Amino acid sequence: MGDVFKALADPTRRHILDELAERDDQTLFEICARLGSKHQFTSSRQAVSQHLELLEAAGLVHTRREGRYKFHTLDTRPLAQIAERWIRTKPQEKP
Amino acid sequence: MGDVFKALADPTRRHILDELAERDDQTLFEICARLGSKHQFTSSRQAVSQHLELLEAAGLVHTRREGRYKFHTLDTRPLAQIAERWIRTKPQEKP
DNA sequence: TTGATAGGCAAGTAATGACTTGCCTATAGT
DNA sequence: ACTATAGGCAAGTCATTACTTGCCTATCAA
Numbered sequence: 263m264g265d266v267f268k269a270l271a272d273p274t275r276r277h278i279l280d281e282l283a284e285r286d287d288q289t290l291f292e293i294c295a296r297l298g299s300k301h302q303f304t305s306s307r308q309a310v311s312q313h314l315e316l317l318e319a320a321g322l323v324h325t326r327r328e329g330r331y332k333f334h335t336l337d338t339r340p341l342a343q344i345a346e347r348w349i350r351t352k353p354q355e356k357p
Numbered sequence: 358m359g360d361v362f363k364a365l366a367d368p369t370r371r372h373i374l375d376e377l378a379e380r381d382d383q384t385l386f387e388i389c390a391r392l393g394s395k396h397q398f399t400s401s402r403q404a405v406s407q408h409l410e411l412l413e414a415a416g417l418v419h420t421r422r423e424g425r426y427k428f429h430t431l432d433t434r435p436l437a438q439i440a441e442r443w444i445r446t447k448p449q450e451k452p
Numbered sequence: 453t454t455g456a457t458a459g460g461c462a463a464g465t466a467a468t469g470a471c472t473t474g475c476c477t478a479t480a481g482t
Numbered sequence: 483a484c485t486a487t488a489g490g491c492a493a494g495t496c497a498t499t500a501c502t503t504g505c506c507t508a509t510c511a512a
Contacts, residue, residue, distance in 0.1 A: 264368055264371070267362075267365045267366050267371070268366050268469095270362045270365070270366070271362050271363050271365070271366035272469090272470080273359055274470085276359075276362070276442075279443050280442075280443070283443045289488075289489090290488075290489065291487085291488065291489085305471085306471070306472070307488095307489085308471075308472070308473085308490095309470070309471050309472080311489075311490080312470080312471080313470090329478095329479060329480075329488090330478065330479040330480065330488050330489075331488070331489090332489070336443070338444045341440045341443060341444060342440060342444065344365075344439075345436045345437060345439060347375075348374050348375070348378045348431065348433050348436060349433045349436060349437065367499090367500080369500085384458075384459090385458075385459065386457085386458065386459085400501085401501070401502070402458095402459085403502070403503085404500070404501050406459075406460080407500075407501080408500090424458090424508095424509060424510075425457070425458050425459075425508065425509040425510065426458070426459090426509090427458080427459070453512100454511100454512085455510105455511090455512085456509105456511085456512100457508100457509080457510080457511095458507105458508085458509080458510100459506105459507085459508080459509100460505105460506075460507075460508095461504105461505085461506075461507100462503100462504095462505095462506105463502105463503090463504095464501105464502080464503080464504105465500105465501085465502070465503095466499100466500085466501080466502095467498100467499085467500075467501095468497105468499070468500085469496100469497085469498075469499090470496085470497080470498090471494105471495085471496080471497095472493105472494080472495070472496095473492100473493090473494080473495095474492095474493095474494105475490105475491085475492095476489105476490075476491075476492105477488105477489085477490075477491100478487100478489080478490100479486105479487080479488080479489100480485100480486090480487075480488100481484105481486085481487095482484085482486100
């Protein structure tokens, strides 16, 4: 569960999540290409690969093998709970 | 805005937020003491102080001076938006 | 005023994390 | 079979960051 927070801490990983939110089921190379063109983020293949490993370990990304391709899909469920951890205990704000 | 994610990445800072969610308006020494007794987290005063600086810079904690005391209060508003960043785009959207 | 308490500042250390480099395997197309 | 493509593994580099150490200022109580 603490892995989710660590996963979200890096701006490149957040861009990867942005990219997967826009278009699901992408391969590593597709993500690399789109990060460069759309989000002006130049990361090497290995760098992105390691980020995806981390995101998968955090449960934010699931993968599916198909031949020599590995598709990555976004799972937003872990995100739903993280914010509520502190919000629930706080009834209301002071003005 | 990216500061919020970085602020949440550290387990000690999350414990500090837990503590402030339970009891607001605490001083640095109070937070230190409670981190040790309740959450079994032994962090030095300076370490906690630096964490609080970071949390304040992220907008998650506000401070108020009163004599020689400095009270820390939790602000959960930045948390509300972070999760929605990816959740909102999921079903369908984007014109 | 003295001493104790609450906190701040800054330089240094140690550890974590992001990224690179080089090589390797497997699948698909020709 | 040969080659290009998609991806994996592992050791190493470099930057960031968490934490320490030592000393300093300010407030309050006796």
